[in-house]
Amino acid sequence: MIYKKIFLNSIEGLLIFIILISGILVSCRQRKSELTNIAEGNSIIKIPVVSGPLKIDGKLDDVIWQSAFPLSLKNEDNTIIRVGGNTKIAIRGEYLCLSAQIAESGKIIVHSTGNNPSWWREDMILWMFRYQSPFTHANKVALFAVNPFGAYNIGSVRDIYNITHDDIFTSVPLEWSDDILVAAEIGHNEWSVEAALPLKQLGITGFISVERIRVPRVNTPEMRWYWPAPYEQVAFESAGSNTQPKPLIQKPNLPNNNVGTSIIIPVNELAAKVKALPKEAWSHEEQDSLGVRKMLEKSIRARMAALAEKEKLAWQEVKTVYDWELFRNERYTSLLNLIGPMPERTPLKSVVTRRINYGEKFVIENIVYESRPDLIVTANLYLPEKISGKIPAIIVIHSHHKPKTQTELQDMGMTWARARTAVLIMDQLCAGERIQTQPWLKESYYGRYALGNQLYLAGESLIKWMVWDIIRGIDLLTERSYIDPKRIVLMGAVAGGGDPAALTANFDKRIAAVIPFNFGEAGPEEYYTEAPRWYDFETADPGWAYWETTRSIPNSVSEKFLDWFICAAIAPRNFIFSIEIGWPKTVEDEPAWIRYKKVYDFYGAHDHLASVEGFGPFPGISECYNVGTFQRKSIYPILNRWFGMEVPKSEYHDVFPESALMCLTPSSIVGRTLKPASLIALEHVKKHLAESRMKYNGLTSSERINTLRLNLRQKLGDIEPVDVSLAHKIWTKQSSDLLVEAFYIETEPGIKLPFFLLTPKNNSNHQPAVIGLAEGGKKGFLSQRPNEIAFLLSKGTIVCLPDLRGKGPVEQRQAEPLGPFLSLLTALYEDRVVAIACRGGLVSFSSVLEDNFCHIPQDVVVPGLLEITDIVDIVRTIAPRPVLLAEPVNGT
Numbered sequence: 001m002i003y004k005k006i007f008l009n010s011i012e013g014l015l016i017f018i019i020l021i022s023g024i025l026v027s028c029r030q031r032k033s034e035l036t037n038i039a040e041g042n043s044i045i046k047i048p049v050v051s052g053p054l055k056i057d058g059k060l061d062d063v064i065w066q067s068a069f070p071l072s073l074k075n076e077d078n079t080i081i082r083v084g085g086n087t088k089i090a091i092r093g094e095y096l097c098l099s100a101q102i103a104e105s106g107k108i109i110v111h112s113t114g115n116n117p118s119w120w121r122e123d124m125i126l127w128m129f130r131y132q133s134p135f136t137h138a139n140k141v142a143l144f145a146v147n148p149f150g151a152y153n154i155g156s157v158r159d160i161y162n163i164t165h166d167d168i169f170t171s172v173p174l175e176w177s178d179d180i181l182v183a184a185e186i187g188h189n190e191w192s193v194e195a196a197l198p199l200k201q202l203g204i205t206g207f208i209s210v211e212r213i214r215v216p217r218v219n220t221p222e223m224r225w226y227w228p229a230p231y232e233q234v235a236f237e238s239a240g241s242n243t244q245p246k247p248l249i250q251k252p253n254l255p256n257n258n259v260g261t262s263i264i265i266p267v268n269e270l271a272a273k274v275k276a277l278p279k280e281a282w283s284h285e286e287q288d289s290l291g292v293r294k295m296l297e298k299s300i301r302a303r304m305a306a307l308a309e310k311e312k313l314a315w316q317e318v319k320t321v322y323d324w325e326l327f328r329n330e331r332y333t334s335l336l337n338l339i340g341p342m343p344e345r346t347p348l349k350s351v352v353t354r355r356i357n358y359g360e361k362f363v364i365e366n367i368v369y370e371s372r373p374d375l376i377v378t379a380n381l382y383l384p385e386k387i388s389g390k391i392p393a394i395i396v397i398h399s400h401h402k403p404k405t406q407t408e409l410q411d412m413g414m415t416w417a418r419a420r421t422a423v424l425i426m427d428q429l430c431a432g433e434r435i436q437t438q439p440w441l442k443e444s445y446y447g448r449y450a451l452g453n454q455l456y457l458a459g460e461s462l463i464k465w466m467v468w469d470i471i472r473g474i475d476l477l478t479e480r481s482y483i484d485p486k487r488i489v490l491m492g493a494v495a496g497g498g499d500p501a502a503l504t505a506n507f508d509k510r511i512a513a514v515i516p517f518n519f520g521e522a523g524p525e526e527y528y529t530e531a532p533r534w535y536d537f538e539t540a541d542p543g544w545a546y547w548e549t550t551r552s553i554p555n556s557v558s559e560k561f562l563d564w565f566i567c568a569a570i571a572p573r574n575f576i577f578s579i580e581i582g583w584p585k586t587v588e589d590e591p592a593w594i595r596y597k598k599v600y601d602f603y604g605a606h607d608h609l610a611s612v613e614g615f616g617p618f619p620g621i622s623e624c625y626n627v628g629t630f631q632r633k634s635i636y637p638i639l640n641r642w643f644g645m646e647v648p649k650s651e652y653h654d655v656f657p658e659s660a661l662m663c664l665t666p667s668s669i670v671g672r673t674l675k676p677a678s679l680i681a682l683e684h685v686k687k688h689l690a691e692s693r694m695k696y697n698g699l700t701s702s703e704r705i706n707t708l709r710l711n712l713r714q715k716l717g718d719i720e721p722v723d724v725s726l727a728h729k730i731w732t733k734q735s736s737d738l739l740v741e742a743f744y745i746e747t748e749p750g751i752k753l754p755f756f757l758l759t760p761k762n763n764s765n766h767q768p769a770v771i772g773l774a775e776g777g778k779k780g781f782l783s784q785r786p787n788e789i790a791f792l793l794s795k796g797t798i799v800c801l802p803d804l805r806g807k808g809p810v811e812q813r814q815a816e817p818l819g820p821f822l823s824l825l826t827a828l829y830e831d832r833v834v835a836i837a838c839r840g841g842l843v844s845f846s847s848v849l850e851d852n853f854c855h856i857p858q859d860v861v862v863p864g865l866l867e868i869t870d871i872v873d874i875v876r877t878i879a880p881r882p883v884l885l886a887e888p889v890n891g892t
Contacts, residue, residue, distance in 0.1 A: 058185030073225035084225030095196035112151040121439040131206030148191040150184035209233035219674035221664035271790035279779040281742040281754035321602040334559035362417035366663040371472040378433040378663035379426035382413030392487035393422040400496035403432025419646040450854040452549030458681040459864040463550040466500040491515040493626035494580040513574035520567040521592035564592040572603035578612040587611040676852035755802035769798040774819035777803040817841035837884040848891030
């Protein structure tokens with residue numbers, strides 16, 4: 001029940017209340033400040049006292065909640081999304097009891113568990129209490145947050161007059177947080193929370209407000225619901241309490257991570273012997289002398305060196321512009337074939353969701369557009385406040401470190417806009433408002449890795465999708481009459497921005513100049529960290545593998561389009577060879593620079609080539625998140641010389657809060673059908689697989705297997721067996737019932753792969769054999785499956801446990817489903833395999849794209865696999881040989 005009266009408990013209470021009303025919650029510079037709208041202050045809720053059983057389990061089925069006081073949550077824009085949920089409050093015995101019932105039609109975003117976790121950005125309900133401590137009489141604020149897993153935190157806030165929901169991440173946990181009872185329940189289209197806080201810690205008077213936070217989803221902005229309203233709170237008091245028994249608590253049911261069940265074979269004497277066997281074929285000393293742990297890297301580096309030498313010899317034959325264009329066209333064709341055709345140009349459906357103008361010679365437009373149907377791009381467009389005639393434009397591609405709101409990006413946008421240049425800064429896929437998984441500090445890192453793997457499976461690539469987003473950004477700019485289409489500059493930031501920038505310049509001739517930081521020579525910073533160079537001065541470094549798929553285009557070395565070539569192919573258009581740090585000597589001493597000069601001289605366009613660098617070594621003080629002030633000052637005169645672009649009179653720095661630069665709003669997504677990138681790719685996969693399967697209709701069993709073998713070999717690469725001499729024995733161990741032999745085979749020069757052969761003593765001339773394939777190799781089998789191995793041996797079966805290259809003692813990684821997938825592929829290409837048994841493998845590679853989360857390791861990703869086949873097709877082709885698929889999992 002609400003009582004309308006003035007809250008005058010004391011002069012002290014009145015003063016506190018006046019301060020709270022007049023406090024400014026948003027403290028920014030004058031042009032951005034907004035006076036806080038606080039509640040009128042003349043409403044008090046009287047918290048009802050209830051009795052009866054209460055089980056804290058998150059289910060809200062206790063009768064007492066019918067008598068609790070309701071606090072209905074409302075969104076700032078009720079016309080668009082009405083359903084937020086409701087909370088209730090009551091006093092029972094010695095506890096202040098809270099509940100929340102939260103509507104959720106989609107996927108819940110939640111990560112943290114336990115008390116006082118290290119919060120991610122995740123869905124939560126947040127209660128704020130302003131109260132006077134019953135013990136010290138000090139004024140306090142407590143933020144109490146609970147997520148859908150029942151993880152909770154109650155913490156005090158240092159600044160009680162300027163509070164935001166983000167303070168929960170930095171609040172100091174209260175000493176009595178362990179005395180709180182909390183449980184949550186995830187139900188159908190909703191989640192709910194119950195909590196009981198010790199009343200003696202809060203007293204019986206104070207102020208309360210509630211906020212529900214729904215963090216961003218794919219293509220959906222962050223949303224919040226409030227009670228009583230944004231920036232408002234209401235006083236509360238209680239008439240007293242009773243002495244009911246302490247509530248019970250039941251922990252919420254968290255997701256069950258156990259997958260399937262296993263047959264437990266009793267341990268016997270033979271199993272004990274198996275488990276006690278040595279796990280390695282070579283001792284540690286022998287492994288060191290043979291270079292076992294480095295043999296895979298050594299083999300790859302030898303291949304790379306051979307390709308680099310071949311590329312050098314071909315480059316030395318380039319002596320005229322005609323030679324160069326033959327050299328270029330061959331590699332450019334390979335690049336086009338591997339990247340694949342770009343999508344169809346479709347309507348951008350662009351909309352400006354906010355326009356910011358504070359009278360400081362620039363404006364910012366927050367823009368949403370669709371680069372392809374159902375895929376949203378969010379971008380900030382910085383413009384001069386007053387535009388006359390045609391103005392140049394710069395598109396800045398941010399790094400994988402931070403999204404479009406990072407301070408250096410804002411500085412560039414504002415500084416150049418004040419100098420009569422338009423600046424477009426878009427969120428790249430997996431960053432900022434274009435998250436594809438869960439919002440957290442390193443989401444761009446994880447997202448680029450996971451989505452990159454998904455797109456590889458679909459025959460696509462993340463860098464290709466980024467390139468197309470950028471091309472559509474150019475379309476967006478050229479639709480505006482005041483943008484000069486002949487003065488469009490593309491700049492890629494220091495880590496993961498330069499790569500797509502340089503590639504985009506190859507695909508879009510409208511780009512007049514490109515500035516791809518830290519791209520153009522493979523790993524230039526490695527001269528500081530891994531000196532000396534791997535290659536001589538005349539040889540272009542082909543680079544090395546990298547976790548981010550955009551920085552490791554498949555087959556780029558074998559197909560001869562190295563990093564330097566992607567930049568040189570832009571000639572004779574303008575190109576700035578740029579790096580965030582300083583060169584070990586000068587740019588003139590860089591191998592790539594010598595090649596660039598040679599190409600630009602062919603066209604008589606040496607003036608179209610320039611360089612920019614930072615200072616100092618790596619790591620060092622010249623490092624930056626995107627492009628720093630020092631590096632930008634070197635760019636200004638170059639762009640002025642090339643395009644007459646005005647040199648900024650000073651560096652402008654006055655950072656906007658992230659919230660001001662958010663583009664997605666509830667109204668901007670109304671009427672759109674938006675999807676995660678993985679689901680868009682899945683639609684393409686389904687089409688490809690349907691077409692591929694149609695081709696197998698009417699084929700005989702023999703024709704079907706031969707066709708699939710041929711088609712799949714194009715994706716797998718070189719899988720032809722080499723002539724191998726007999727296996728070399730390393731050692732033999734035997735007991736009364738078991739013979740164990742360690743061998744190795746050399747599949748190619750330098751690659752020695754060990755394996756164990758376990759033979760039961762009661763062997764005959766025609767014994768069956770089982771080959772065990774797993775990521776963990778023979779060590780994993782012997783340690784984790786001794787009972788199963790003993791069972792096979794007891795039935796007279798020989799067991800072969802190999803270490804594949806990159807596995808076992810060579811490079812152990814925690815990953816599956818490598819073993820099951822390899823088993824199926826082996827059976828496909830080897831007729832002598834009579835049966836296959838797989839456990840814990842993927843149910844399908846298509847399932848990897850069914851969710852925007854993805855947790856498969858990159859070593860099971862075959863680029864373009866889903867253009868041709870999936871696991872079900874391989875199994876169908878293997879028929880009628882028996883196949884057991886036990887406990888399969890999906891991509892998550």
